Amino acid sequence: MHVMKRAIVAVAAAALVPAFAAAQDAPLKIGVVSFLSGAAAGPFGVPARNGAEIMFEMLNAGKVPAPYATKGFGGAPLQMNLVDESGGTTVQVTEFRNMVQRDNVDLIIGYISSGSCLGIAPVAEELKKLTVFFDCGTPRIFEEKSYKYVFRTASTATMDSVGAALYVKDLKKGKIKTIAGLNQNYAWGQDSWKDFEASMKNLTPGVKVATSQMPKLFAGQYNAEISTILGAKADVVHSSFWDGDLEAFILQAGPRGLFKRSTVILTTGETAMYKLADRIPDGVVIGARGPYGPFAPDNELNQWFSKTFQDRYGVPPNYAAYQMAQAILGTKAAWERAQAANGGKRPDTDQVIAAFERLTFISPGGKVEMAIGGGHQAITETAYGVSRKVKGKMTVANVKRYPAEMVNPPDGVKAEDWIANGFKK
């Protein structure tokens, strides 16, 4: 009898404890999705995962500078549920559902590939799970549909192309007669070039396209394309190449003098600039998909982030790591705002969403405004600069910054139409 009683008490206590703990300090389970294998792992996926690891650890320890000094999200510690982004959309949708319905994660932060983001967004909506995209570039996500549960804390790829066009126009003081492109033949390359070409035609009327080369993804050999571009004698050469392709292009184009003949702009050049410091001559235009890495503002948050990352991993954080940190901090800001509005109690998903929409927050990359896509899509300023070696170390010089409203379309306007209509506000 006595044993029976004790058992009942134990069961009752066990039943009560989780209910009690869930109120405030129960850990938050966050699904983190990033490329851990495949071509996109090296330049983006792994740095982003490292960024997430540092942020989770430091937030849980309460070591992040103001305004993010509270532990975890509003006091609740964070738990990471890491998932690889490779394997294709079917696998990603399956794993997303597993995270939500099997592992019961509270929210999900992730996705680098635009294909993954397009595939995941409707599922997040179906499962009513807060999902924050940190890196993927396509503007289609919030242009084709509107979502309640989906947010993106990084600017779209439109900003990269418009910023690139503004920068080369400033750099060459408008004296541009011909442009050329070298982009991979898949969605990212096609969209990047399309936006850059349209922006250039708008900014410097009369500009001609000398050639647009679209080799297939991961082709590796670009000598034929480089010959064509050299022969076309373009003033400006635009490329959105990344990782292996970017490195191959730099190695193959350097000895043939392409960088001397034309102003070459590498919109994701930042991911390769330290690795190939010896191969990139001075004067190549380099971008980082926003105010990240060498373009990040000199504030306390950024000093802390770049130092902590450098100390741990031995390399400076690249833009993917910055974007991951930005997504985590943005979600934290929304979460804590919702918690404050909820009288200090743990907010529910709807409350976090209400706080997230049109939120303005600070990240190591500066100010982020959830201004477009109905308040679900971030806009940030962007910056470009040219490579310059100082005592053998790669730096960027002649940095120009462009405010967010100048390089991002207004709310409710499609990026393509906005560029075509001459960037009307």
Add this chain to the structure above:
Amino acid sequence: MRPDRTPLTLLLIGAAILAVGPFAPQWTLFLLTVALAKGLVVLGLMMLLRCGLVSFGQALYYCLGAYAAGMLGRLYEVSGVFTLMLAGMATSAFVAFVLGFLLARYRSIFFGLLSLAISMILYGLLVKTEALGSSDGFNVLPSTLFGWRPADEWVRYSVLAVAAGVAVIAALAVHRYLGTPLGRLAPAIKDNEIRVEYMGASARQAVHVKYVIAAALAGLGGALAATTVGHIDPEMAYWTTSGEFIFITILAGTGSVIAPFLGALIFGIIQTVAFDISPNTWQMVLGASLLAVIVFLPRGLWSLFRRRKAA
């Protein structure tokens, strides 16, 4: 002669899925539906493998079926799940009928590589087509059942029920076909084609017919996958997708029409467990499990059931 128990087993499995479905967790319903869609493709591959033919490009028909279903929704807002599956099946079968005149002449590695090349052509075309979202693909409309859309919490079950029904019918049909004279030619073609010709049968014609059936099944699977996942992209035609289907075929074995679905389910489970326990090295877990099957069960998972029966 032992009575044929396959049809009854198939019907029982189908009924079991329908009965257990409402009580199973939602994520398992999705996993099972995807496994059934892939199982349909593998069912076709198994038929070809029985003739000794390995198609390294079955993803071509999987992708065609998916895009046919997706395009119907995108252009004409058709969302009826059976219409979409019929469209996927018909598109793939038609393309296979045309290509079959070429492919049915080839055997072994030539057949494999030629089919691979054609699927990569489709991949290349889709990636270059910006109107269809290029490599990012596009969302597929939520499907309906004769104009009716079930309540949110019943959508997964309804899709699974449709998938299970279709899979059982397809498996029964293939099982029946394998019992016909034309179907029984498969092992003969594999063993000695000249003898088949001397018997008065046309090996080329038999291969052509099987190729079309396999493609129709892949198209059906593709359309089902498209409506289940809700998004399609050109990677469905990429060679790694074909490789995955062959992986499942080897894992499953060619012993029965049930094997492909079992193989696809086991594959899905291994993959999702691997994703969960080792996010950094899940491919290694998958590879190791295939190696283990090849070493210990050279005739695939199905041989487990065989052995028990013999004993």
